[in-house]
Amino acid sequence: MNPYRRSPFIRISTVLVYIFLYAPILVLIIFAFNSSRTNVLFGGFITHFGPLSMNGSTVIQSPCGPFHWFCELAKNREVMGATKNTLTIAFISTISSTIIGTMAALALQRYNFKLKSLTQVSLYIPIVIPEIVMGIGILVLFSQVFTFLNGVFGITGDDRLGMGLQTVIVSHIAFSIPFVTLVVQARLQGFDKSIEEAAMDLGANELVTFWRVTFPTILPGILSGGLLAFTLSLDDFVITFFTTGPGATTLPIYVYGLLRRIITPQVNALSAVWVMIVFSIMLLMQKLENRAS
Amino acid sequence: MSEFAVELQDVIKQFPTPEGGQVFAVNHVSMQIKNGEFFSMLGSSGCGKTTSLRMIAGFEWPTEGEVVIAGTPQGHTPPFKRPVNTVFQSYALFQHMTVFQNVAFGLEMDHVAKSEVNDRVGKSLDMVQLSGMGKRFPKQLSGGQQQRVALARAIVKTPKVLLLDEPLGALDLKLRKEMQLELKALQQRLGITFVYVTHDQEEALTMSDRIAVMSFGKVLQMGTPVEIYERPNCKFVADFIGTSNFLHGTVKSVENGKASVYIQELDAEVMGLVSGDISVGETAAVSIRPEKIRLSEQSAFNQNCFEGVVSSTTYIGSDTHVYVNVKGNRIKVWEQNKISSLDPKAYYSVGQKVWLTLFPENTLIMADK
Structure with missing residues (x-):
């Protein structure tokens, strides 16, 4: 024993x-x-x-x-608005970062190019440095760029470029890409390049080879990368806090706001729903990982 | 239509090394592979055989020279536009597709009608004895069966040339022997030109019509299995194909395809057939196969006959392998056990004095490289 x-x-x-x-x-x-x-x-x-x-x-x-x-929650307009924002941000940023991240992983796996190792290392930086540093950095970047653009094009009043849903989406895409790339890269480690050669040998051009052979083979990796990006986007507070603007409140931001005022069990109901959703996604991810191996 | 299915015309392939230099994977190789021929490229790993095959398939392009398939120079034609199909060493099956879908893939790419696809895939699977396995996934098959799927997938398009990259390498010995015969039979039935890459000399001898022996990116000798085995043109080929005894000496005379070599260690001249290029005064290798040496208890001839002492013997059933020490040279002799006997003396014993006869017509004089 x-x-x-x-x-x-x-x-x-x-x-x-x-x-x-x-x-x-x-x-x-x-x-x-x-x-x-x-x-x-x-x-x-x-x-x-x-x-x-x-x-x-x-x-x-x-x-x-x-x-x-839970019923009170469903009646709460602010919560529903924040939910809509959160999901909008999550879907758009997940799809974009999954596509970009997968392309990056493929490029890093099969091509040799200048500064390749630097590119690889730069993927880890957003993961390793504190999120608050990223958040402040993105905030500074956006406000500088917006001030500059507003000045150059003489934009005034309500038309001025500022923080909002779009800035949150862009920053979520940015911080999700490294996660997707690393997950897809892990999947590509054992990729047998000869299946692509076999497809071409049988008459498939590069595009057909990608969609019929490469993509289905690495799909589990892409999906688990995408799900990771989705949960990261749903959960994110720090970066969202720095890049959000009027009308772009997400659920974590909303709950944080509530905590500073009155705390009702609505917050618990919201959290319970949230936990269940994230838990289901993680389970799904686990299943995909298992199927992949 | 060209007489040749595949021609390599003075092909060079260089690869960059990590140190920034260039290395020759294939170095001035020319080959002419005839229609319907079973042609093998034989050599140890790194000899350029796989690179040559990949250049025919179109996965690599020659640095210099030209690959011609059925009379058409290929230039930079991509693999999907070449009339060849490949059986990969790793099989390279599409794991997410069934056996049927794997085999049908090539036909689908050619937009063949569905009923014809069903028909041709069925026939192809029949041919490799996998009928009824169409709905399975590659993972559910044994290694041998996966190998057959890879074969069926490559022949279903009836290519002009089938390229095979060590297809039997991963199979166990018994299955490999079976598949060797099956492949040869299949090739004869289909009449397709096979270009076969292997490092297994026995495999090459068994199946091929012609063999190209390669080393360090060059073709050393090209010929039929009999030519390669019986008349190797240099020491490397004689050593690589089968087993040989070698003696080294200086060429004394060359005449009418025969030569005489002075072997200092034996203080004697050995007569033999010229195999390959040699000239008087050069250092040459004298090669003789262990099964072609005559062992006797008395001296039989004045020429090419040497006295030695048996240093070890191994009984292996059909033969007895006898090692004879001749003035410090260890010579292997394979004696066929033609007589059934329980008497140990019938099979030579260590310490016994024997005479070796190297018949000049069985002894080859070749370049020492």
């Missing part, structure tokens, strides 16, 4: 790791069903449909029963 199996240390540390990782998430989800108005105190689960008495005084008509806070 494996001697490490018996060690109580292993068991205890395993349990502790799980507690510290998942207890907060579990508590967060439990509080989404709170019958209290604040998410600091747990007033018990909402157990029935119909009128609700909260914090001893207010009585609320709730048709949703235990899912009261």
Whole structure:
């Protein structure tokens, strides 16, 4: 028998790791069903449909029963607007960064060019440096460029170039590219170039070879790279915080704003939904990885 | 139509080295491969055989010289426009496609009608004994079966020339022997020119009509298996193909295709047939195959006959391999066990004195390189 199996240390540390990782998430989800108005105190689960008495005084008509806070969330226009922004940003930045990142990975894998090793190293930089540095950097870049352009073209008033959805999208594309490239590169490591030669040998030109042979072969890698980019974009707070503008509030930014005012279990309901979505995406990614290998 | 399926005309292929220099992968190679021929390029790794094949397929372009296929110079024609198909060493099957889709891929690229595709893929799979396997994926097949899929995929388009890059390299010995015969039979049935790359000399001898022996980017000798084995034109070929004993000496005379070489170690002259280019005064190699030496207990001739002592023997069933020490030279002799005997003396014993006869008609004098 494996001697490490018996060690109580292993068991205890395993349990502790799980507690510290998942207890907060579990508590967060439990509080989404709170019958209290604040998410600091747990007033018990909402157990029935119909009128609700909260914090001893207010009585609320709730048709949703235990899912009261989820219904409130759905009615909240600000939340819906932020959700729409978040998803718009995530979809556009995921598609763009997946395409660009995959092209970069292919180029790095098959061609030798000047400054190739520098290009490779430069991929790690956005991953390694603190996000806040990136955020400030992008902010400075955008404001300088916008000030310059507004000045040169004499743009004034509401037409002035400024921060908004577009700046968030551009910066999300930028920070996602290295992640996609590295994931696709890993997939390309074991790529047998002779299958491309075989396709050409059988009469397929370069384009047909790419779409019929290369692309399907590396698709699992592209998909898991894309999913990674998608979750990164959904979750991002720091860079978004620096590059967002009026009307471009995303969910993380919105929740942060809420925390500074009143915190209602709506925030928990929102987080619970979020956790479920991200968790599903990660599961899907895992499945793709398994299929790939 | 040209008499030749493939011609390499003074082809050179250089590759850049990481140090910034240039290396010759193929160095002034010319070949003329006839229609319907089973032609092998034989050599150890790095001899340029695979590069030559890849230049015919169009995956590489010659630095200088020309590849001509069926009378048409190929220049920089891309692989998908050449009338050749390739069986890859790694099989290079499309893992995301079924066996049927793999084989149909080439026909699909030619926009062949669907009913004809079904028909031709079926026939092609029949030919490699894989009928009924069409719906499987490559991963679900054994190595031998995958090899057959690669073959079916390459022959389904009935190319003018089929290029095979060590296709049997990954198979175990028994399967390899089976496939050798099958490939040869298939080639004869289809009448397609096969250009076959291998490092296995036995494989090349078994299957080929003609063989080009290559080394360091050059063709050393081109000929039929019999010519290559019986009349190697230099020491490298004699050594690479089969087994040979070599003695080295100075050429004393060359006359009517025969030569005499003085071997200092034996203090004797050896007579033999001239094989390749040699001239008087040069250093030459005397080559004789172990199965062509006569062992006897008494001296039989005055010429080409040497006394030695048996230094070791190995009984291998059909033959006995006898090593004889002749004045410091270890000579291998393979004696066929023509008589069935349980007596150990019938198979020579260590320390025994013997006479070796190197018949001049079995002894070859060749360039020492």
